[in-house]
Amino acid sequence: MTSVLHASERTEFKRSSRRKIRLEGQIPAVVYGNDTENKSISVDGKDFIKTIRESGRNGIIDLEIGSDKRKVMLYDYQVDPLKSLEFVHLDxxxxxFKSEIDVDVTVQVTGDAAGVKDGGVLQQVLHQASVRVLPNDVPETIEVDVTNLQVNETITFGDLDTSGKYKFNHEDDEVIASILPPRQEEEIDSGEQQEPGEPELVEGREKNNNTEEA
Structure with a gap:
């Protein structure tokens, strides 16, 4: 079932106007593409979050702008760098429906790997995959079954069956997951004094901060 999201058309484009919209719980946005008229709009923030949870990141949405109704997908978004869960602009x-699109889909590893049972360590290299697909055939997730994966073995994109519904924008030999051999503990000479260690800085995940248009 397609989710419905109501929107209001925007007629003022000053920075102060966008700030006022956000203070009212709305998110400035634009809608465009497929030979339709570009429109600057705003949507209710809570309604948008609810819609995305229902339809998924790549789901099709019925966008209603007064009497103007369009079937859309969320193409891009911008979040506040200081408040990672606060959306400040949407595309x-x-x-x-007749043209293929490129979308990023979450990769989900399933099954208990045989190599892990033997002491190996499962390493998931990729958590998202880029696929080329018709809008109605976008998968919710890419499931990768690692049940039979042994130590020192890998699963690549060439190993996955798409049933002809979509194509990966990746090389066949690109690794998705692997089983590393058991870690060997290094023997430490008890008579050797170790230098005190300093914790390494943990680098956070970089957010999508595209420049917002006027």
Missing amino acids: FHVVD
Whole structure:
């Protein structure tokens, strides 16, 4: 079932106007594509979060702007760098159901790997995969079954069966997951004094901060 999201058309584009919209719980946005008229709009923040949870990141949304109704997908978004869960701008793209699109889909590893049972360590190299697909065939997730994966073995994109519904934008030999051999503990000479260690800085995940248009 397609989710419905109501929007209001924007007619003022000053920075102060966008700030006022956000203070009112709205998110400034644009909708464009598929030979339709570009429109600057705003959507209710809570309604948007609810819609995305229902439809998924790549789901099709019925966007209603008064009497103007368009089937769209969330193409891009911008978040506040200081408040990672606060959206400050959205891009919706009108869907052309006959044309393939490129989307990022979450990779989900399933099964208990045989190599892990033997003491190996499962390493998931990729958590998202880029696929080329028709809008109605976008998968919710890419499931990768690692049940039969042994120590020192890998699963690549060439190993996955897409049933012809979509194509990966990756090389066949690109690794998705592997089983590393058991770690060997290094023997430490008890008579050797160790230098005190300093914790390494943990680098956070970089957010998507595209420049917002006027």
